[in-house]
Amino acid sequence: MTTVSNAEYRGVWVFIEQVAGEPAPVSWELLGAGRQLADALGVELAGVLLGQGVAGLVSEAWAYGADRVYLVEDPVLGPYRTAPYARALVELVQRYRPEILLLGATSLGRDLSGAVATALGTGLTADCTGLNIDPATRLLEQTRPVFGGNVMATILCQRHRPQMATVRPRVMPLPPRQEGRQGELVRVGIALKEEEALATVLKVIEEKGKAIYLDRAEIIVAGGRGLGSRENLRLLEELAGVLGGTLGASRAAVEAGWLPPEYQVGQTGITVRPKVYFAIGISGAIQHLVGMQNSEVIVAINKDPEAPIFKVATYGIIGDFQEVVPALTEEFRRQ
Ligand code: FAD
Secondary structure, three states: OOOOOHHHOOOEEEEEOEEOOEEOHHHHHHHHHHHHHHHHHOOOEEEEEEEOOOHHHHHHHHHOOOOEEEEEEOHHHOOOOHHHHHHHHHHHHHHHOOOEEEEEOOHHHHHHHHHHHHHHOOOEEEEEOEEEEEOOOOEEEEEEEEHHHOEEEEEOOOOOOOEEEEEOOOOOOOOOOOOOOOOEEEEOOOOOOHHHOOOOOOOOOOOOOOOOOHHHOOEEEEEOHHHOOHHHHHHHHHHHHHHOOEEEEOHHHHHOOOOOHHHEEOOOOEOOOOOEEEEEOOOOOHHHHHHHOOOOEEEEEEOOOOOOHHHHOOEEEEOOHHHHHHHHHHHHHHO
16 A cells, blocks of 8 residues: 655645535635635645536636636436445545545535545544634644534644545635636546445435525524514514515524524524624624624614624614514515
């Protein structure tokens, strides 16, 4: 067996996640983060695209900053399955040797990254909320919450390559899309066999109506313990309906059973970055703030003028939400 030294690994890679040709926005966010790492290291930034009939996404990856895209198209890579995707990604890494490989901390990215890191015998930091590079050592500083979110740990992968991390959606800003930006395309053939896929997709059942994509929402109307009851959510639903927004919740509102856990914003919930975030009856605990403080505009409605949420709010309204929210809904409806 030949041993490859760490110095032979060069470049930053981002896995471009897609399902049925629909790209996951976190891929573009990671290209933005990857650009900074690549520039600091003086290396190229590449995207890795696996699938069938997905070549149309190559120009998107260039537009979001990839210098090069490695594309593997194969019918076996049509619907996502762990074994063939991991096999293709492992083989690409072994052939081209990137020093850093980033994936979105989505359910697909979490599944794939574990299989790939295991096969490569390298480390993986899952669910990162921050990345930084030390150009002198070329070590990726990977920050993530640990011990139930009570401590932020910075993790280094000193011995093995590539340094692998999954990063939560919406933690990194979306880089500007540079229309017409051209990069290089490397089509790679990998011998994949259907019988080695280990699983067969019989049918894809789309979740109708129920699926919420809080991390992609442009307007979020979030409620907290201050709502007092599940019935009062109706006022927030009306506001969200008029604005075309999505509901969100603090952990207290989720623990009260008013909304399901997938609506929870914060350190142990989802990180969001909408254009407008309404925080209604939410005090602004640090664990909530870390999940929403990067929103473009924050409107806080709280009857306590001392509530910490007002420190991050763009617009603060001191008052009872039962009076303020219907008035806002009415005003937006008229406009
Ligand atoms: P409260 O703090 O009770 O605030 C309710 C607010 O409503 C108050 O400010 C009050 O003035 C206001 N209010 C009351 N009545 C009205 C009214 N009629 N009109 C207007 N305002 C009114 N929390 C999260 O949200 N997300 C997380 O991911 C998360 N992760 C956590 C992880 C760990 C490890 C720990 C320890 C905690 C975590 N928490 C998280 C919990 C967090 O610390 C807070 O307890 C929680 O965010 C409080 O929710 P809240 O703001 O809805 O409730």
